[in-house]
Amino acid sequence: MSEPVMNEPLSTQVSEAQLQAEVLAKALPHMQRYDDAIVVVKYGGHAISGEEGARTFAQDIVLLEQSGVNPVVVHGGGPQIGAMLAKLGIKSEFAAGLRITDKATVEIVEMVLAGSINKQIVGFINEAGGKAIGLCGKDGNMVRARKANRVVVDNDHVVDLGFVGEPDTVDTTVLDQILGRELIPVLAPVAAAVDGGTYNVNADTFAGAIAGALGAKRFLLLTDVPGVLDKNKQLLPKLTIAEVRALIADGTISGGMIPKVETCIYALEAGVEGVVILDGKVPHAVLLELLTDHGAGTLITR
Ligand SMILES: Nc1ncnc2c1ncn2[C@@H]1O[C@H](COP(=O)(O)OP(=O)(O)O)[C@@H](O)[C@H]1O
Numbered sequence: 001m002s003e004p005v006m007n008e009p010l011s012t013q014v015s016e017a018q019l020q021a022e023v024l025a026k027a028l029p030h031m032q033r034y035d036d037a038i039v040v041v042k043y044g045g046h047a048i049s050g051e052e053g054a055r056t057f058a059q060d061i062v063l064l065e066q067s068g069v070n071p072v073v074v075h076g077g078g079p080q081i082g083a084m085l086a087k088l089g090i091k092s093e094f095a096a097g098l099r100i101t102d103k104a105t106v107e108i109v110e111m112v113l114a115g116s117i118n119k120q121i122v123g124f125i126n127e128a129g130g131k132a133i134g135l136c137g138k139d140g141n142m143v144r145a146r147k148a149n150r151v152v153v154d155n156d157h158v159v160d161l162g163f164v165g166e167p168d169t170v171d172t173t174v175l176d177q178i179l180g181r182e183l184i185p186v187l188a189p190v191a192a193a194v195d196g197g198t199y200n201v202n203a204d205t206f207a208g209a210i211a212g213a214l215g216a217k218r219f220l221l222l223t224d225v226p227g228v229l230d231k232n233k234q235l236l237p238k239l240t241i242a243e244v245r246a247l248i249a250d251g252t253i254s255g256g257m258i259p260k261v262e263t264c265i266y267a268l269e270a271g272v273e274g275v276v277i278l279d280g281k282v283p284h285a286v287l288l289e290l291l292t293d294h295g296a297g298t299l300i301t302r
């Protein structure tokens with residue numbers, strides 16, 4: 001039994017305990033709904049910033065695993081790669097939301113994503129009582145990538161993205177071995193090129209490929225906005241694939257939100273039941289979405 005807190009009146013302690021019990025009871029149907037289900041969570045580079053937020057995120061992931069869900073974390077790290085490149089005097093350049101990645105840059109990308117950020121997240125999850133395993137697309141040949149297409153910007157300017165890849169094949173053997181054994185995979189979006197080199201893969205795209213290959217029940221994308229917003233910056237709580245396509249066509253969805261919703265469409269068409277784009281800066285965003293009636297962000301379904 002836990003010790004009563006001495007400086008609070010007993011009635012307050014009892015009502016708080018009661019409230020806690022009620023909250024737990026309300027989570028039961030949600031836990032049952034996701035029991036044994038695979039949930040892929042994409043943790044964006046903007047959401048990662050701040051130790052307190054990262055600890056809360058790690059707690060949520062461990063709580064999910066403890067309640068019978070199989071979480072798979074895929075992380076980004078765009079701002080962190082940018083900061084390291086700036087320290088080394090290398091300028092970050094993007095085309096169509098993707099980093100133009102030369103030979104020197106891809107080495108830094110791998111170092112930051114598969115090295116420091118991946119191990120930081122593994123550390124936070126383990127500190128919260130979980131058993132995380134940090135991997136990247138190269139491990140177990142999980143994700144093989146092909147060179148991303150050149151992109152056209154400003155109507156006629158063709159840009160070669162360099163060492164940027166798109167998932168070509170996904171082999172889930174390693175993940176199949178890990179899931180269901182109290183282990184939490186944490187994946188960095190770096191992949192082996194079909195010819196053996198290294199490719200930098202956009203984290204949203206990488207996460208969508210993993211969610212699709214695993215047939216995840218839910219795919220959550222944690223970012224720095226409340227979800228998909230309409231022209232008046234109001235949250236759109238529910239969208240279908242057709243509605244998303246219309247919002248891209250009329251320019252409501254732009255910039256970094258385009259690869260995000262495109263990966264959502266890919267995952268849904270590959271069999272994922274529902275995809276949610278939500279604000280990763282909100283404390284316990286993952287638990288709010290999965291284990292309460294509240295729901296957060298934009299739910300996209302077929
Ligand atoms: N309709 C829209 N709703 C919400 N965000 C949008 C929309 N259109 C463009 N955006 C932009 O997309 C950004 C999210 O994408 P991005 O910066 O790539 O996120 P992350 O770093 O989390 O992957 C938002 O911060 C916002 O500026």
Ligand SMILES: CC(=O)N[C@@H](CCC(=O)OP(=O)(O)O)C(=O)O
Nearest residue numbers: 044045076077078098099202203
């Ligand atoms: C090709 C490409 O753009 N790769 C990204 C990979 C990291 C990423 O996607 O991180 P966020 O989710 O934080 O944006 C990059 O180099 O920034």
